[in-house]
Amino acid sequence: MTEEAKHSEPQADPAVSVVGPGAGETIVLGPTRMRVLEDGSHTGGRLAIAESVLAPHTQGPPQHRHARHDEGFYILSGTVRFTVGAEDYDATSGTLVMVPPGTPHTFANPTDQPAVMLSTFTPDLYVQYFRDLQEVLADGRPLTRQANIDAMSRYATEPATDHT
Numbered sequence: 001m002t003e004e005a006k007h008s009e010p011q012a013d014p015a016v017s018v019v020g021p022g023a024g025e026t027i028v029l030g031p032t033r034m035r036v037l038e039d040g041s042h043t044g045g046r047l048a049i050a051e052s053v054l055a056p057h058t059q060g061p062p063q064h065r066h067a068r069h070d071e072g073f074y075i076l077s078g079t080v081r082f083t084v085g086a087e088d089y090d091a092t093s094g095t096l097v098m099v100p101p102g103t104p105h106t107f108a109n110p111t112d113q114p115a116v117m118l119s120t121f122t123p124d125l126y127v128q129y130f131r132d133l134q135e136v137l138a139d140g141r142p143l144t145r146q147a148n149i150d151a152m153s154r155y156a157t158e159p160a161t162d163h164t
Helices: 003-008 124-138 145-153
Strands: 025-029 032-038 048-054 064-066 070-077 079-084 087-092 096-099 106-109 115-122 157-159
Touching: 025 124, 032 124, 048 106, 048 124, 070 079, 070 087, 079 096, 079 115, 115 124, 124 145, 145 157
Parallel strands: none
Antiparallel strands: 025 032, 032 048, 048 115, 064 157, 070 096, 070 115, 079 087, 079 106
């Protein structure tokens, strides 16, 4: 058997992760509730997945760029406004938005209805950012722009101030 064939064979007893409705780690960031469905622990750090519910009129994080990971957003319900550089895109149910490394972006829910989206992070690097923000709130500190930027900096992410 070739070395390539050995590596492409399925594992004898692969670990399967099943996260049912209502299960998973919950992270609450003000009006946003996130349910971490996969934090990278079952994917060797290659992929993380989270479901987020954005309350009406919720602003997202400061516009930012990731240096080391792709971020995907699949809109399950409602409308999420993505700002990419100076351009706004209103993504409705059934829309996928993929953001490659280096692309300035943010998102918000400008509507009167909640919005639900599924997010992917490849690799899983960015999930800890959300945990860090929850810790800021748990410590009784406000979730300011600077608190966001400080947390981002720990995960190969920086504010996008020039929109390029």
